[in-house]
Amino acid sequence: EAQVTQNPRYLITVTGKKLTVTCSQNMNHEYMSWYRQDPGLGLRQIYYSMNVEVTDKGDVPEGYKVSRKEKRNFPLILESPSPNQTSLYFCASRGRFSDEAFFGQGTRLTVV
Amino acid sequence: SQQGEEDPQALSIQEGENATMNCSYKTSINNLQWYRQNSGRGLVHLILIRSNEREKHSGRLRVTLDTSKKSSSLLITASRAADTASYFCATDGEMYQGGKLIFGQGTELSVKP
Numbered sequence: 001e002a003q004v005t006q007n008p009r010y011l012i013t014v015t016g017k018k019l020t021v022t023c024s025q026n027m028n029h030e031y032m033s034w035y036r037q038d039p040g041l042g043l044r045q046i047y048y049s050m051n052v053e054v055t056d057k058g059d060v061p062e063g064y065k066v067s068r069k070e071k072r073n074f075p076l077i078l079e080s081p082s083p084n085q086t087s088l089y090f091c092a093s094r095g096r097f098s099d100e101a102f103f104g105q106g107t108r109l110t111v112v
Numbered sequence: 113s114q115q116g117e118e119d120p121q122a123l124s125i126q127e128g129e130n131a132t133m134n135c136s137y138k139t140s141i142n143n144l145q146w147y148r149q150n151s152g153r154g155l156v157h158l159i160l161i162r163s164n165e166r167e168k169h170s171g172r173l174r175v176t177l178d179t180s181k182k183s184s185s186l187l188i189t190a191s192r193a194a195d196t197a198s199y200f201c202a203t204d205g206e207m208y209q210g211g212k213l214i215f216g217q218g219t220e221l222s223v224k225p
Contacts, residue, residue, distance in 0.1 A: 004154075048209055048212060090155070099142075100155065101145075103156070108152065
């Protein structure tokens with residue numbers, strides 16, 4: 001089954017404690033992205049990757065890092081989380097020649 | 113950045129009725145997609161309409177596109193309680209941004225049994 005898997009689904013952490021949200025896709029997609037969803041602001045792209053070892057900033061990259069060492073995995077790293085990073089996060093993948101994006105189930109992060 | 117607006121922001125109907133949601137966008141597009149999101153969960157692709165198409169059907173879904181008005185509508189016919197969800201239109205960002213999609217704010221649909 002084609003899917004994007006994110007973990008964890010829920011996470012409560014404290015300010016400044018480094019965390020990683022994992023994302024894995026099984027469709028051999030070249031493109032992967034991270035979005036955050038906030039009330040009134042909609043979905044905004046944080047970072048994206050066009051292939052292995054190719055990553056770049058999206059619209060709201062501050063406070064986040066990513067890596068793409070393997071085609072299937074695209075983890076999101078918060079080196080020093082702050083309360084304004086409390087949000088619902090989605091990983092998405094998309095084939096290079098495809099229009100449809102596949103989304104993970106989301107990670108609800110709370111930073112206290 | 114948000115591509116446009118969706119209208120209405122919230123819609124409440126009875127089972128069996130039709131639901132119509134509208135989406136406006138700002139720039140020229142290659143295609144427009146509609147996604148569905150059940151409460152707090154991931155988005156699921158529903159239907160895509162290309163810029164040279166005016167109408168497309170998929171089951172109980174009908175999408176129209178008016179490129180002159182930069183608008184699209186999604187019609188769900190004979191709605192069911194299970195259709196309760198948020199619906200988003202999405203257009204392509206610049207392709208060099210890793211297949212970025214630009215989403216509208218969404219319409220929250222509630223279908224009452």
